[in-house]
Amino acid sequence: MITIITATSLSKFLACxxxxxxxxxxxxxxxxxxxxLSFGRAFHAAMESRNKGMTCEQALAEGMIHIAGNEQAAATLSGLVYGYFARYKDDPPIETRSEIQFSHKIGKNGFRAAGVIDGLAQNSAGEFVLLEYKTTSQSVDPSSDYWARLRSNLQVNMYVDACLAHGIEVSKVIYDVTKKPSIRPRQEETLEAYALRLREDCEKRPEFYFARREVTILHDDLHAFRTMRKEACYQIVSLRHRSRRTGRVxxxxxxxxxxxxxxxxxxxxFCLYGAEASTQNIPSGFYLGERNPELKQNSNI
Ligand code: SF4
Known part of the structure; x- marks a missing residue:
């Protein structure tokens, strides 16, 4: 049996x-x-489109595809994308290969690492750099501990490890972070007016919403990540064995x-109330879907 480990699944395992x-x-x-999830995808799609040289309106249209039918999310996306283009109007798009899918064997228990890299670019010195787009509700101020936590970000370590597994030496990561707005539509404010207000707020205080930071990859961090991932895989195998032997899977x-x-x-x-889900007992509001839906991409590393 092959088990795909993604950054999402590994984070989930470590959390609970x-x-x-x-x-x-x-x-x-x-x-x-x-x-x-679709808002994050929509914003990513707009950023990718910018990197391909599209105008703000074109990029926004590409993003909107992912949130069709959600009008408030569309208004938020509009405000943020216009704000992003204004913020980086003097920074040309970074030429990148976008949305690159990777998959490679890890360990000996049938596990494979897989995922989708936001962007892979080469800087002026010819070094490969990862480009990571992030949206967050946390502060992106330079003093925020958000940046310290990124250093041990397992998603990036996973991507660097994947690049190395495919013979690409990555030296740095550029984090391109957008803070999700805390403002919401006011009572009786139309969504068009809200989108414009958000756009103006982004333009008035761009550093509150948008930040970029370049981080050098440390081999010690990568080593620690690989060790942790290997241990997590052993534990998953062991828990599956236990699961097969107990009445309550x-x-x-x-x-x-x-x-x-x-x-x-x-x-x-349901979990906090002591209830359990199973294939025969699917709680309302849930469905049995794919294991890793984020992996449906075309371009391979
Ligand atoms: S609600 Fe249940 S499944 Fe969710 S994190 Fe808490 S213990 Fe884990």
Missing amino acids: QRAYYYRHELRLNAIETAEA CSPWLCCGQQQTCNFCEYNS
Whole structure:
């Protein structure tokens, strides 16, 4: 049996074994989560289009494809994309290969690492750099600890490891971070007016919304990441064995019980009340979907 490990699935496993089990073993998808993810995809699509030399309007249209039907998200996307283009109007698009899918063997238990790299570019010195687009609700101020946490970002370590596995020596990561707006449409404000207000706010205080930072890759960080991933794979194999031997299939996959993690967990509507999901018992608002839907891309490394 081949198991695909992505940055998403590994993060999920480290945060909560039960949530990993539901999402990546049982393939239990929340309907709302699919909608929430689409905003990130929409913003990525707009950024990619900018890198291909499209105008702001064209890039926005490319992004809108991913959030068709969600008018408030469309208004937010419009405000942010116009704001982004204004913020970086003097910075030419970075020439990149975008949305590159990778897959390579890890370890001896049938695990493969897989994922999709946002962008791979070469700087003026000819070095390969990863380009990572991120949207966050946290502050992107230079003093924010958001930047410190990025250093041990397992997604980037996974991408660097994938590049090395395919013979591409990556030296740096450029993080291109956009802060999601905290402003919302006011009562009786139209969505067009809200989009314009957000755009103007982005233009008035661009450093509040947009930040870029270049980070050098450290080999010690990469080594620590590989060790951690290998241990996680061993644990997944062991938990599957336990699962097959128990009456309640999900019981070996432990609940983290951490308030902060549970608060944002897509399964908290039933898990926190002691209920369990299975193929015969799918909670309402969920469906059995794909294990790693983010991997549907065309371009391979
Ligand atoms: S609600 Fe909490 S314990 Fe349950 S799956 Fe989610 S994160 Fe894990």
